Amino acid sequence: DSGVTQTPKHLITATGQRVTLRCSPRSGDLSVYWYQQSLDQGLQFLIQYYNGEERAKGNILERFSAQQFPDLHSELNLSSLELGDSALYFCASSVGGGSLDTQYFGPGTRLTVL
Amino acid sequence: EDKVVQSPLSLVVHEGDTVTLNCSYEVTNFRSLLWYKQEKKAPTFLFMLTSSGIEKKSGRLSSILDKKELFSILNITATQTGDSAVYLCAVDTGNQFYFGTGTSLTVIP
Numbered sequence: 127d128s129g130v131t132q133t134p135k136h137l138i139t140a141t142g143q144r145v146t147l148r149c150s151p152r153s154g155d156l157s158v159y160w161y162q163q164s165l166d167q168g169l170q171f172l173i174q175y176y177n178g179e180e181r182a183k184g185n186i187l188e189r190f191s192a193q194q195f196p197d198l199h200s201e202l203n204l205s206s207l208e209l210g211d212s213a214l215y216f217c218a219s220s221v222g223g224g225s226l227d228t229q230y231f232g233p234g235t236r237l238t239v240l
Numbered sequence: 241e242d243k244v245v246q247s248p249l250s251l252v253v254h255e256g257d258t259v260t261l262n263c264s265y266e267v268t269n270f271r272s273l274l275w276y277k278q279e280k281k282a283p284t285f286l287f288m289l290t291s292s293g294i295e296k297k298s299g300r301l302s303s304i305l306d307k308k309e310l311f312s313i314l315n316i317t318a319t320q321t322g323d324s325a326v327y328l329c330a331v332d333t334g335n336q337f338y339f340g341t342g343t344s345l346t347v348i349p
Contacts, residue, residue: 128282159337169342171337171338182335182336183335216282216283225332226272228288229285231282231283231284233281234281234282
């Protein structure tokens with residue numbers, strides 16, 4: 127158990143819908159990272175927040191957005207869902223926001239879009 | 241285009257064998273290279289290699305980074321069935337993380 131929690135564990139929804147994934151980092155960690163893992167694309171970095179501010183941005187679609195709240199939990203919002211958005215979404219956290227910080231991954235949210 | 245390539249895609253060995261997993265990269269701004277182990281759940285961190293730390297070892301696992309030739313290897317000696325997993329390599333460029341597709345290792349008793 128990494129100490130990072132994600133809810134829900136599973137989510138099944140229809141195309142065109144909007145969902146929100148939630149992540150609580152380990153106690154004391156200021157950075158939160160979001161990743162998408164699909165069978166055909168592997169693990170892809172989406173976005174990083176550090177202490178409430180966006181720190182780095184990866185291959186995140188415009189239909190997706192994220193934020194980190196004052197209590198440091200983070201939410202990833204996915205809208206206008208498409209079949210191809212079906213994937214495992216991981217959140218990770220680290221103490222700092224730099225390149226030398228170890229990231230600890232949560233258990234993931236499995237999203238299925240029908 | 242920044243990319244990370246891992247080889248082989250999959251590997252099947254017997255317990256006790258030694259394996260070498262490869263990771264090559266082409267990125268515009270290298271900060272660090274990371275190795276993760278992923279079983280049927282979230283990735284777990286193994287090693288971080290940077291310019292100032294090009295060799296790491298932990299028990300039966302070790303890794304080296306060759307910054308000149310732009311690759312890293314992960315060695316596992318005396319493999320055990322518990323080593324069966326997908327091993328992921330990632331490169332941190334400071335504003336992006338690029339992952340390889342992983343090497344699936346199966347260790348047969």
